[in-house]
Amino acid sequence: MEMLCTLRSVxxxxxxxxxxxxxRLDDFLDDEEDFGDPKGGAxxxxxxxxxxxxxxxxxTGTPWEGSAPLDFLVRxxxxxxxxxxxxxxARVFSPEQVKVLASALREVSENTLRRRYDAVEMQAQDIYPGTWEEPPDDSDPLEEMVSYFDELQKFMAQMGKRGDALLVHIG
Known part of the structure; x- marks a missing residue:
């Protein structure tokens, strides 16, 4: 069973x-039309x-711990x-926590991520999905992580500006 993560404004x-x-979480996640911003925003x-x-x-440099707020994907x-x-x-974060998180993510550099990437260590630490040493196709896991990180920074910055709360769902 795949474990996928979705971040959503609330x-x-x-x-x-x-x-x-x-x-009601399932209903909430499936209803993309009725859960927009009451002021008209999506x-x-x-x-x-x-x-x-x-x-x-x-x-964070750890599989399940690390320091707040950067450990938000698992804690x-x-x-x-x-x-x-x-x-x-599923976990929810307040608008104030989202602003702190957006600020913390702005401080993380791509170079930090690249320095921490170690396929052998990530495999040994049992980092999901567990295919770090032998990716399933011609993809480059590090470049994929960097790309997702870029999207994550933009997403959280936008949420912080809007004053949204955050739902992190892994399922």
Missing amino acids: TEAQRDALLQAPK FLELDIGEAWHGLQYLL GGVDVGDIPSDEGT
Whole structure:
């Protein structure tokens, strides 16, 4: 089973609703038309697929820990709660936390990510998806991580400017 990561903007009202009714997460994730900004703006979404664990490692130097706020892909925020097991995990971050995270991501350089990339070590650390030494096709995992990181920086900067809360869903 693939574990894919989606980052999505949420309003504070949506954040509160998800915390009160975690079993509605699937409905929330599937409803792309009715969950826009009440002021007329559209929600933002970034799908980083299987890259979430590699990015966590490159941002923090650890598979499951690291320092806040850069450990946000696997830790932090508020756990949405008891969601059905096949839905994965979901955590939400406040607009203030999003602004701090956007600022922290701006401070991370591409060179830092490149220095931390070590396919042998990532394989040994069991970083998902576990194909670091032998990628499944002609892709370059490092370049893929750098590309996702660039998108992540832009996404979080835009969310910070808008004052959005954040939902991180891995499932």
